[in-house]
Amino acid sequence: MQVRIRIPRGVARFVRPRIQAQFQSPLEARTAILVRGFAQTRRVRVFPEGWSERVARFDPEIVAARIVQLRKLASSKSRPEISHALVVLRYDTDPTPTQEDRDRLWRIFGVPVFEQYLNDRNEVLAMECDAHAGLHVVQGCLDHVLDATLCCCGNPAARLQLRPVLARFAVA
Numbered sequence: 001m002q003v004r005i006r007i008p009r010g011v012a013r014f015v016r017p018r019i020q021a022q023f024q025s026p027l028e029a030r031t032a033i034l035v036r037g038f039a040q041t042r043r044v045r046v047f048p049e050g051w052s053e054r055v056a057r058f059d060p061e062i063v064a065a066r067i068v069q070l071r072k073l074a075s076s077k078s079r080p081e082i083s084h085a086l087v088v089l090r091y092d093t094d095p096t097p098t099q100e101d102r103d104r105l106w107r108i109f110g111v112p113v114f115e116q117y118l119n120d121r122n123e124v125l126a127m128e129c130d131a132h133a134g135l136h137v138v139q140g141c142l143d144h145v146l147d148a149t150l151c152c153c154g155n156p157a158a159r160l161q162l163r164p165v166l167a168r169f170a171v172a
């Protein structure tokens with residue numbers, strides 16, 4: 001196999017291996033991820049083409065997807081039965097899931113919704129805890145306004161304040 005290494009600005013600090021990000025599952029369960037760039041395991045399968053017959057046959061207990069995909073899935077006639085959880089994979093370019101989204105997903109699927117905020121390499125920057133009391137910072141998030149008060153889940157990591165972009169404009 002040929003491996004091409006690009007060296008940014010002529011400085012070789014380290015070589016990032018071409019591995020795919022590990023999905024940080026909130027639960028051990030059969031998971032379908034509808035976004036490309038995640039490593040597959042026995043339980044975790046990636047379907048970058050979105051929801052399809054193929055995903056239905058896999059019969060996932062967790063579905064992880066962007067909010068626009070989950071909204072579409074919720075209104076689809078071939079809506080699947082999901083037994084464990086939905087995971088919203090949110091990137092900077094995505095809308096933040098609203099409370100209305102969460103209520104609707106809960107009403108339709110009857111499973112908890114966990115949000116994860118990711119960078120473009122699918123690394124988790126912040127993730128929602130079991131208490132559903134916000135997204136705890138895992139790494140980075142330096143641009144964001146953070147809430148350092150202790151969460152009821154016991155995780156001491158700071159949480160993202162909602163609407164970080166607006167907050168940043170408000171400071172300027």
Ligand SMILES: [Zn+2]
Pocket residue numbers: 129130131132133134136151152153154155
């Ligand atoms: Zn928490």
